[in-house]
Amino acid sequence: MNTNQKIAHTFLTSRLRQLLVAVLSVTFGISMYVFMNSFMAGVNDQQSEITFTSMPHIKIYNELPAEVKPILPQPKDDNTALIVNSARNIRYTEGIKNADAIKDKISKFDQITGVTTQLNQNIFIRNGVSKANATLSGINTVSENLMFKTSEYLVEGDLFDLDKRSDGIIMGTLLAQNIGVGMDDNVVVTTSDGISKSFKVIGLIETGAISADKSRALVSIQTARQLFSKNKSYATEVMVNIKDYNTAVTMANEIAKLTDFKVEPWQQGNSQLDSANVLRDILAIAVSLTILIVAGFGIYNIMNMTVNEKIKEISILKAMGFNGKDVIEIFLTQSVVIGLIGGFTGLILGRIIVRIVDNIPFKIATLSTLPVAYNPTDYILAFFFGILITFLAGYLPARKASKVDPVEIIRG
Amino acid sequence: MATLSVNNITKYFYEPVEFQVLKNISFEVEKGEFVAIIGKSGSGKSTLLYLLSTLDTDYEGSISINGIQVTGLKQNKLASFRNEHIGFVFQFHFLLPDFTVLDNVMLPALKLNRKSKDEIEHKAIELLTLLDIKGQEHKKASKISGGQQQRVAIARALINSPAIIMGDEPTGNLDSKNTKIVFDIFRQLAREQGQTIIAVTHDDEFAANCDRIIELSDGMLVDTI
Numbered sequence: 001m002n003t004n005q006k007i008a009h010t011f012l013t014s015r016l017r018q019l020l021v022a023v024l025s026v027t028f029g030i031s032m033y034v035f036m037n038s039f040m041a042g043v044n045d046q047q048s049e050i051t052f053t054s055m056p057h058i059k060i061y062n063e064l065p066a067e068v069k070p071i072l073p074q075p076k077d078d079n080t081a082l083i084v085n086s087a088r089n090i091r092y093t094e095g096i097k098n099a100d101a102i103k104d105k106i107s108k109f110d111q112i113t114g115v116t117t118q119l120n121q122n123i124f125i126r127n128g129v130s131k132a133n134a135t136l137s138g139i140n141t142v143s144e145n146l147m148f149k150t151s152e153y154l155v156e157g158d159l160f161d162l163d164k165r166s167d168g169i170i171m172g173t174l175l176a177q178n179i180g181v182g183m184d185d186n187v188v189v190t191t192s193d194g195i196s197k198s199f200k201v202i203g204l205i206e207t208g209a210i211s212a213d214k215s216r217a218l219v220s221i222q223t224a225r226q227l228f229s230k231n232k233s234y235a236t237e238v239m240v241n242i243k244d245y246n247t248a249v250t251m252a253n254e255i256a257k258l259t260d261f262k263v264e265p266w267q268q269g270n271s272q273l274d275s276a277n278v279l280r281d282i283l284a285i286a287v288s289l290t291i292l293i294v295a296g297f298g299i300y301n302i303m304n305m306t307v308n309e310k311i312k313e314i315s316i317l318k319a320m321g322f323n324g325k326d327v328i329e330i331f332l333t334q335s336v337v338i339g340l341i342g343g344f345t346g347l348i349l350g351r352i353i354v355r356i357v358d359n360i361p362f363k364i365a366t367l368s369t370l371p372v373a374y375n376p377t378d379y380i381l382a383f384f385f386g387i388l389i390t391f392l393a394g395y396l397p398a399r400k401a402s403k404v405d406p407v408e409i410i411r412g
Numbered sequence: 413m414a415t416l417s418v419n420n421i422t423k424y425f426y427e428p429v430e431f432q433v434l435k436n437i438s439f440e441v442e443k444g445e446f447v448a449i450i451g452k453s454g455s456g457k458s459t460l461l462y463l464l465s466t467l468d469t470d471y472e473g474s475i476s477i478n479g480i481q482v483t484g485l486k487q488n489k490l491a492s493f494r495n496e497h498i499g500f501v502f503q504f505h506f507l508l509p510d511f512t513v514l515d516n517v518m519l520p521a522l523k524l525n526r527k528s529k530d531e532i533e534h535k536a537i538e539l540l541t542l543l544d545i546k547g548q549e550h551k552k553a554s555k556i557s558g559g560q561q562q563r564v565a566i567a568r569a570l571i572n573s574p575a576i577i578m579g580d581e582p583t584g585n586l587d588s589k590n591t592k593i594v595f596d597i598f599r600q601l602a603r604e605q606g607q608t609i610i611a612v613t614h615d616d617e618f619a620a621n622c623d624r625i626i627e628l629s630d631g632m633l634v635d636t637i
């Protein structure tokens with residue numbers, strides 16, 4: 001301990017009650033920061049988990065060009081009129097002919113945690129006279145299951161039987177109910193091109209998302225390709241999951257450089273989810289920073305009082321040869337020590353609060369307790385902001401202390 | 413070369429009304445000299461001492477200590493200059509109340525940082541013994557008597573063996589026995605270590621035994637004997 005630190009230490013320990021109050025205000029601020037952010041992150045994670053049971057982080061598909069290219073160049077001079085009647089935006093290709101090539105290309109990104117291909121088409125599904133519109137998804141069972149844990153949502157049957165039986169189909173529970181079929185019943189699928197094929201129901205799936213359960217039917221992707229007479233590597237969508245779904249936009253931009261197909265991060269078309277997440281984050285940060293700033297004012301106040309109380313001591317120190325920098329160091333050290341002690345106890349208290357909240361029963365939807373997250377970054381940021389704010393709050397009083405004119409005080 | 417040379421110093425106070433406390437003061441003090449400053453209450457002795465100690469920089473004229481002109485130096489420079497060259501005993505013996513007696517004495521030396529902590533502590537104890545306050549060194553400075561505090565302040569002023577020791581009534585609170593101890597210490601330091609002593613005093617006997625008396629009256633030097 002150098003001399004200035006020794007002085008700071010003596011000043012701090014001579015007023016234990018004040019020290020305690022200052023430390024507690026930091027403790028409180030930091031624990032609230034940890035709690036708020038962990039809670040909001042927990043809610044966000046919960047929301048995302050539900051969202052991503054059927055939706056990938058990034059989707060690659062063939063989209064109609066948004067802009068219709070002009071058929072003829074705009075005439076240069078004003079005397080020529082150009083009229084094009086009934087210009088049409090014709091889709092020359094449908095779907096992705098060579099989905100495997102895209103899978104290969106994007107496999108170089110190590111942020112990618114899962115890729116699967118799907119062939120989705122609207123179909124008619126019929127059981128005798130009862131029929132319904134549905135979406136037929138040809139899926140790659142293994143990679144689909146890795147990405148979406150599809151097999152967990154099967155209420156009957158086995159997902160992987162799709163690979164064994166080319167006439168097997170798994171239906172959404174509500175869809176099956178709609179047309180009155182159950183396990184092992186036969187249904188007829190008719191494509192928009194008028195091709196019909198008979199399938200046997202070998203499984204029922206219930207995801208909890210009503211719209212999907214009412215309209216979705218799964219077959220293996222090979223079966224779907226045969227049904228729609230598509231080539232071996234054909235798919236309508238390539239679905240990609242990445243390590244951190246918050247970075248989907250940047251990743252999508254990276255992937256878009258490699259392909260002409262539309263690369264869509266989940267935020268597009270799900271802006272309500274995205275904005276809810278962002279708003280919750282902003283709320284958490286705003287509230288927790290406010291609490292930290294209030295704690296900062298507390299420290300500012302206490303340090304200011306300390307400086308006023310110690311003005312005589314400051315004058316003596318300066319008369320003995322301590323300079324302005326020493327005085328700043330002495331008082332800033334006190335604030336930083338308060339920040340460090342308050343920081344550590346705040347992290348511990350925050351962690352305890354989060355633990356308690358994690359165990360509060362909350363039985364709505366799929367939840368059983370309040371959702372919280374345990375992100376190390378929340379703790380690191382809480383500590384960082386805590387130290388930053390004590391530093392700033394301590395700096396102003398310290399500077400004031402360094403400006404004390406010793407003669408004024410010593411003269412009496 | 414004089415240890416202290418004061419050139420034509422003038423000082424005003426502006427609050428509450430403009431008032432000239434010190435008027436054209438010039439004098440020199442040689443190395444190893446023991447000088448008493450006397451004068452009626454309010455004549456400007458303390459004010460002069462604050463100027464000499466470089467704490468107060470708001471004056472006209474110039475002051476040189478140890479051949480260095482301190483007038484016009486920056487605050488931080490002055491702080492380290494004081495630390496090394498000037499020992500000061502205030503009229504109201506200011507100690508740091510939260511620190512122990514020993515810490516109070518050691519602090520200027522710890523700040524100077526020329527010697528090891530053990531050496532400093534050794535020297536501090538030596539000074540405290542000399543000033544007859546051995547045994548109190550681990551008490552808080554606020555928990556000893558006024559006279560003891562004054563002697564601690566003297567020990568603190570001596571710890572860095574400064575070229576000049578300035579005291580504003582350094583024996584003001586002391587009985588005659590301790591006054592004699594302090595006087596003898598000063599006398600010895602001046603004679604044997606060549607340290608210069610400047611002490612404001614109301615004690616005629618103390619003043620009479622010094623090498624020289626400087627008398628102030630209404631902010632002017634009366635005469636230099």
Ligand SMILES: Nc1ncnc2c1ncn2[C@@H]1O[C@H](COP(=O)(O)OP(=O)(O)OP(=O)(O)O)[C@@H](O)[C@H]1O
Nearest residue numbers: 411425427428433452453454455456457458459460
């Ligand atoms: N801060 C101040 N503002 C205005 N006037 C002051 C201030 N300090 C001292 N004075 C005035 O300056 C004059 C000299 O004061 P100073 O303290 O130097 O006297 P002194 O000789 O030390 O007296 P004493 O023997 O009582 O200590 C006095 O008239 C006093 O009223």
Ligand SMILES: [Mg+2]
Nearest residue numbers: 457458503580
């Ligand atoms: Mg005085």
